[in-house]
Amino acid sequence: xxxxxxxxxxHGHGLATGEPVVRARSLVKRFGDITAxxxxxxxxxxxxxxxxxxxxxxxxxxxMRMIGCVSPPSDGRLTVLGMDPVREGASVxxxxxVCPQEDNLDLELTARxxxxxxxxxxxxxxxxxxxxxxxxxxFVQLDDRAASKVEPLSGGMKRRLTIARALINDPEIxxxxxxxxxxxxxxxxxxxERLFQLKQRGITLVLTTHYMEEAEQLCDRLxxxxxxxxxAQDAPRALIxxxxxxxxxxxxxxxEDHESCADKLVGIGSHVExxxxxxxxxxxxxxxxxxxxxxxxxxxSGVLVRRSGLEDVFLHxxxxxxxxx
Amino acid sequence: xxxxxxAVLEYHLAGYRRVWLSTVASSLxxxxxxxxxxxxxxxxxxxxxxxxxVPYLQYIAPGLIAFAGLQIxxxxxxxxxxxxxxxxxxxxxxxxAPLRVGDMILGRLGYIAxxxxxxxxxxxxxxxxxxxxxxVLAVVTPVVVALVGVAxxxxxxxxxxxxxxxxxxxxxxxxGVLPMMLFSGVFFPVEQLPAFVRPVAYVLxxxxxxxxxxxxxxxxxxxxPAFVHVAVLxxxxxxxxxxxxxxxxxxxxx
Numbered sequence: 001x002x003x004x005x006x007x008x009x010x011h012g013h014g015l016a017t018g019e020p021v022v023r024a025r026s027l028v029k030r031f032g033d034i035t036a037x038x039x040x041x042x043x044x045x046x047x048x049x050x051x052x053x054x055x056x057x058x059x060x061x062x063x064m065r066m067i068g069c070v071s072p073p074s075d076g077r078l079t080v081l082g083m084d085p086v087r088e089g090a091s092v093x094x095x096x097x098v099c100p101q102e103d104n105l106d107l108e109l110t111a112r113x114x115x116x117x118x119x120x121x122x123x124x125x126x127x128x129x130x131x132x133x134x135x136x137x138x139f140v141q142l143d144d145r146a147a148s149k150v151e152p153l154s155g156g157m158k159r160r161l162t163i164a165r166a167l168i169n170d171p172e173i174x175x176x177x178x179x180x181x182x183x184x185x186x187x188x189x190x191x192x193e194r195l196f197q198l199k200q201r202g203i204t205l206v207l208t209t210h211y212m213e214e215a216e217q218l219c220d221r222l223x224x225x226x227x228x229x230x231x232a233q234d235a236p237r238a239l240i241x242x243x244x245x246x247x248x249x250x251x252x253x254x255x256e257d258h259e260s261c262a263d264k265l266v267g268i269g270s271h272v273e274x275x276x277x278x279x280x281x282x283x284x285x286x287x288x289x290x291x292x293x294x295x296x297x298x299x300x301s302g303v304l305v306r307r308s309g310l311e312d313v314f315l316h317x318x319x320x321x322x323x324x325x
Numbered sequence: 326x327x328x329x330x331x332a333v334l335e336y337h338l339a340g341y342r343r344v345w346l347s348t349v350a351s352s353l354x355x356x357x358x359x360x361x362x363x364x365x366x367x368x369x370x371x372x373x374x375x376x377x378x379v380p381y382l383q384y385i386a387p388g389l390i391a392f393a394g395l396q397i398x399x400x401x402x403x404x405x406x407x408x409x410x411x412x413x414x415x416x417x418x419x420x421x422a423p424l425r426v427g428d429m430i431l432g433r434l435g436y437i438a439x440x441x442x443x444x445x446x447x448x449x450x451x452x453x454x455x456x457x458x459x460x461v462l463a464v465v466t467p468v469v470v471a472l473v474g475v476a477x478x479x480x481x482x483x484x485x486x487x488x489x490x491x492x493x494x495x496x497x498x499x500x501g502v503l504p505m506m507l508f509s510g511v512f513f514p515v516e517q518l519p520a521f522v523r524p525v526a527y528v529l530x531x532x533x534x535x536x537x538x539x540x541x542x543x544x545x546x547x548x549x550p551a552f553v554h555v556a557v558l559x560x561x562x563x564x565x566x567x568x569x570x571x572x573x574x575x576x577x578x579x
Contacts (some may be wrong), residue, residue, distance in 0.1 A: 064534055068421055070417075070420045070421060070577065070578070071578065072578065090423040090424070091423070093421060093422060093423045094423040096421075098421040100414075100417060100418070100421070102414060104413065104414035104415060104417050104418040105418075106336075106340070106345065106413065106415060107413065108340055109340060113339050113548055117332075117335060117336040117339050118336075118422065120327075120331075120332035120336070121329060121332050121333070121419065121422035121423065121424050122422060122423060123327070123329070123332075166419075169422075218481070241345060
């Protein structure tokens with residue numbers, strides 16, 4: 001164990017980078033009549049940061065729980081670290097780190113106790129558990145709160161502590177279910193920074209998110225999920241290039257019928273998306289076409305030219321926005 | 326390397342370490358109140374009749390120590406387990422580690438056994454002070470009480486893993502614990518009960534525990550051979566464990 005220290009270190013696991021560590025084929029998860037995951041295929045390779053992007057209820061968490069060996073697949077095939085998550089669940093879990101969507105820390109124990117007691121589940125000796133706990137508390141910048149109870153800690157601190165707990169067994173794969181949902185921007189950036197450091201150390205990160213920014217910044221590759229299915233998978237940039245124009249012009253209109261405005265925009269750019277609060281005009285050169293909008297007699301109250309992103313890919317593929325407006 | 330259930334036990338003890346002194350304080354207060362109110366006051370009437378082989382205070386003390394074990398076990402095996410499933414999601418965090426459901430249950434049963442044993446030792450000190458101990462065998466009483474605790478906690482685990490509200494938990498604790506206290510020979514011999522009720526007492530963990538505690542603290546002979554009483558308690562523990570195991574698996578494995 002090289003330990004999580006402040007200095008970047010080559011990770012001590014024997015896995016060659018790029019080796020498949022999670023392999024899903026026609027994977028299905030049903031809860032009664034509801035099919036949460038509807039036949040998905042993906043391969044996660046060691047050392048990469050792999051994302052599941054989608055709205056709430058898209059099947060991301062169910063997929064993560066199957067990878068985490070806590071929820072048996074209803075159908076299809078899944079291997080994690082070359083093992084069967086149902087028959088060899090405990091052996092797989094010994095090599096995973098899990099950061100669930102909701103923090104499930106013990107609020108009555110101290111930050112350090114949360115780590116040391118959890119370490120023992122992985123058959124780590126008491127002395128080693130204390131050493132790792134102190135290292136990890138430093139890593140997530142909670143060393144000054146080591147002896148305080150968890151209950152009064154802020155949401156961002158609890159999240160970082162949960163991430164530290166997920167690292168206690170020096171895992172090869174870390175599963176992060178919506179790691180920054182509910183955090184304020186500053187807390188979110190601190191988490192991203194730490195996750196980025198883990199990635200640089202060669203730890204495989206698997207995360208779900210409905211934040212486009214998170215997916216773009218952290219993920220080497222990602223799948224877009226909608227209604228239990230994977231609708232696209234690739235590197236973020238490749239997805240944007242494949243499904244979108246380079247730029248987007250966002251047009252806002254004060255109290256006007258968006259549909260009729262959209263009709264007047266036909267022929268400008270490659271296509272138009274109508275959202276409840278704005279119109280999106282896709283084009284490779286935004287600044288060049290804005291004058292045309294005015295020439296057609298439209299008077300938008302707001303005009304914004306931006307680069308296209310995963311949000312646009314998602315909208316294009318599913319017809320819906322990623323985050324409910 | 327220690328068994329994973331020991332790691333779960335350590336986790337529960339980490340929480341217990343914070344509160345154990347106050348639990349000991351209440352374990353001292355409860356028998357003092359009962360001994361004065363029931364044992365001495367009510368006892369002054371009961372003892373006039375001379376129907377019992379020992380003074381009333383001595384008669385109820387072993388019953389109450391067994392009941393204290395039951396009460397703690399039902400408390401620790403019920404609501405906190407539901408909390409660990411539903412609100413604190415402690416079991417989710419354990420399930421993500423290389424622990425098995427059996428480890429989670431064994432670890433908490435071990436904790437409850439220790440928790441009950443500590444309370445029983447405190448209780449025993451009060452019994453000594455009130456002069457209700459008449460046998461050196463009394464030293465094994467905490468172990469007997471711990472067995473009563475495990476026998477009652479295991480089925481409570483199963484129940485806590487099956488319900489979804491604190492209300493359901495409270496209702497069942499109430500309708501289970503109070504009748505058991507009244508009809509398990511704590512305050513009067515079960516022979517005083519109507520014949521058709523008696524068999525109910527015989528199969529309940531508390532009566533079997535009370536019989537054993539009277540044997541260890543007063544050297545009274547048990548209704549059945551001691552090993553039969555022990556076997557009933559072990560059966561409750563084993564049956565409860567099996568039930569809890571299947572309920573935990575169902576709840577965690579969705």
